[in-house]
Amino acid sequence: MAISRNWAQSPIVARHQTADNHVELILKSPELATAVPGQFAHVLTPGMLRRPISFSRIDEHHGEVGLLFQVVGSGTKWLSQRLVGDVLDILGPLGHGFPPPDPHKPWVLVGGGVGVPPLYCAAQVWLKDVAQQPSAIIGARTAKWLLMADDFATLGIPVALSTDDGSAGREGTIIEPLEEWLGTHGDAQVYACGPMPMLQAVSHITKGKAISFLALEQRMGCGIGACLACVVPTQGNLGIAYRRVCTEGPVFRAEELMW
Numbered sequence: 711m712a713i714s715r716n717w718a719q720s721p722i723v724a725r726h727q728t729a730d731n732h733v734e735l736i737l738k739s740p741e742l743a744t745a746v747p748g749q750f751a752h753v754l755t756p757g758m759l760r761r762p763i764s765f766s767r768i769d770e771h772h773g774e775v776g777l778l779f780q781v782v783g784s785g786t787k788w789l790s791q792r793l794v795g796d797v798l799d800i801l802g803p804l805g806h807g808f809p810p811p812d813p814h815k816p817w818v819l820v821g822g823g824v825g826v827p828p829l830y831c832a833a834q835v836w837l838k839d840v841a842q843q844p845s846a847i848i849g850a851r852t853a854k855w856l857l858m859a860d861d862f863a864t865l866g867i868p869v870a871l872s873t874d875d876g877s878a879g880r881e882g883t884i885i886e887p888l889e890e891w892l893g894t895h896g897d898a899q900v901y902a903c904g905p906m907p908m909l910q911a912v913s914h915i916t917k918g919k920a921i922s923f924l925a926l927e928q929r930m931g932c933g934i935g936a937c938l939a940c941v942v943p944t945q946g947n948l949g950i951a952y953r954r955v956c957t958e959g960p961v962f963r964a965e966e967l968m969w
């Protein structure tokens with residue numbers, strides 16, 4: 711897929727407080743709505759710094775996209791205070807997103823914390839193209855930070871929940887429910903996004919059992935391949951190489967990544 715680097719002035723058309731300390735902004739932007747799930751928007755915040763946020767939903771027909779984020783620092787705090795009618799300065803869609811699922815194979819969407827939005831986006835965009843409905847397994851530290859469970863349910867997708875403290879769903883991580891799912895689904899496709907230790911565990915338990923696509927949310931600088939702030943070690947036919955998450959990722963096949 712070719713990488714397009716639009717520069718979009720995108721008005722906010724809706725704003726939702728989705729969970730404690732999390733906000734979703736819906737933007738009008740036909741340019742960004744050409745994105746594929748797993749790609750991201752690089753949003754200008756004060757001080758000329760940009761912040762990468764994955765698309766949480768894409769509506770190409772109406773030219774709208776969603777960005778769902780947790781407020782963790784100055785950039786996301788500023789972003790959370792934007793209102794309907796404000797215009798965001800965005801570079802995007804950036805990076806290589808998820809490949810579409812093989813329509814005849816089982817697939818599962820595995821998200822942890824703020825890794826859930828790009829997986830919901832994958833379901834929302836590709837559900838109509840597949841013969842097999844996906845399953846979703848989503849986790850968070852605690853119940854108030856579980857994201858988009860209702861959105862998956864609205865699409866008719868079965869959702870297994872887990873929280874570290876047991877305040878919703880099963881106590882623990884997403885790993886146990888994923889192991890159970892893999893036990894009943896052969897020749898499967900796993901789509902995952904979340905913290906690095908979670909992705910490492912997903913990579914480990916899916917090895918030899920499923921094809922896994924992992925979206926990394928690495929710290930970034932420029933977002934367009936110039937500064938090398940985001941490189942990760944990978945391995946392939948040509949040996950070990952450092953690759954840029956912003957342009958060659960953020961989605962990689964699990965076996966490419968070195969932990």
Ligand SMILES: Cc1cc2nc3c(=O)[nH]c(=O)nc-3n(C[C@H](O)[C@H](O)[C@H](O)COP(=O)(O)OP(=O)(O)OC[C@H]3O[C@@H](n4cnc5c(N)ncnc54)[C@H](O)[C@@H]3O)c2cc1C
Nearest residue numbers: 761762763764778779780782783784785786824927928929
């Ligand atoms: C490709 C990509 C997609 C992303 N998608 C989303 C998304 O959909 N929703 C969402 O909430 N966040 C997402 N993030 C993370 C988001 O970019 C950061 O949380 C944001 O840039 C923090 O900016 P800030 O100015 O608010 O915080 P800062 O002041 O920059 O940082 C505050 C704290 O957050 C930590 N932090 C900042 N960036 C990251 C990161 N990438 N990973 C882990 N810790 C970080 C810092 O170390 C610090 O402790 C994504 C990151 C990448 C690279």
Ligand code: FES
Nearest residue numbers: 931933937938956
């Ligand atoms: S963020 Fe600059 S090269 Fe990736």
